[in-house]
Amino acid sequence: MRIFNENEIVGGLGELEEIYKVEPIGVKYTCDKCGEGEMLSTGKNNWSANPPQFEHVCSICNHKDYFFEKYPLVRFRTVQM
Numbered sequence: 037m038r039i040f041n042e043n044e045i046v047g048g049l050g051e052l053e054e055i056y057k058v059e060p061i062g063v064k065y066t067c068d069k070c071g072e073g074e075m076l077s078t079g080k081n082n083w084s085a086n087p088p089q090f091e092h093v094c095s096i097c098n099h100k101d102y103f104f105e106k107y108p109l110v111r112f113r114t115v116q117m
């Protein structure tokens with residue numbers, strides 16, 4: 037695996053900034069009603085809530101719920117360099 041150096045970072049690095057390698061991982065949300073379906077974003081959002089909430093529906097039982105994030109989503113985890 038190639039390890040990049042600081043000169044290759046777009047925008048450069050500040051004195052106290054340091055780099056670390058990450059990899060993306062997908063995160064999905066299991067329905068808390070049937071325990072089997074996956075909660076999927078319907079695209080309908082409640083913008084009047086603060087913070088806004090995203091409507092989701094279960095892929096199996098149609099249970100509806102609102103979350104602060106849109107699932108499935110991508111997070112990053114640190115990889116040892």
Ligand SMILES: [Zn+2]
Pocket residue numbers: 067068069070071072073094095096097098099
């Ligand atoms: Zn369900």
